Amino acid sequence: xxxxxxxxxxxxxxxxxxxxxxxxxxxxxxxxxxxxxxxxxxxxxxxxxxxxxxxxxxxxxxxxxxxxxxxxxxxxxxxxxxxxxxxxxxxxxxxxxxxxxxxxxxxxxxxxxxxxxxxxxxxxxxxxxxxxxxxxxxxxxxxxxxxxxxxxxxxxxx
Numbered sequence: 001x002x003x004x005x006x007x008x009x010x011x012x013x014x015x016x017x018x019x020x021x022x023x024x025x026x027x028x029x030x031x032x033x034x035x036x037x038x039x040x041x042x043x044x045x046x047x048x049x050x051x052x053x054x055x056x057x058x059x060x061x062x063x064x065x066x067x068x069x070x071x072x073x074x075x076x077x078x079x080x081x082x083x084x085x086x087x088x089x090x091x092x093x094x095x096x097x098x099x100x101x102x103x104x105x106x107x108x109x110x111x112x113x114x115x116x117x118x119x120x121x122x123x124x125x126x127x128x129x130x131x132x133x134x135x136x137x138x139x140x141x142x143x144x145x146x147x148x149x150x151x152x153x154x155x156x157x158x
Contacts, residue, residue: 035137
């Protein structure tokens, strides 16, 4: 391949990567701005991994509910979205097929709801020790959920 063709191919490949990354960022920002607010209850995590540097390891009770439903056959093994029941406080649990849905993936054999960590500013770890809920923005059309913050027992911002 000539040097000119190599440069053109490299430039086109670089532009395609930039377009893909910017599109992904745009989609996440759109969900954050316009998504429906839902709270997912945190599940206990290994205390040794609760705070690691400038982030908190997270598990969500909903992920455990989805795993149980998948293993019992109540949710199809190939399903990649799960129905939600959202109560008056906007707390989401696994629900019937009539509610909104949340998209999930299977990573290392476990249900993944988009994140397993919350990153925070250095020196502010004590603020998040009492976290009980993850605050998400949910795109009702795609089921994509984006974690935007952590909340306390009474859903107060941390």
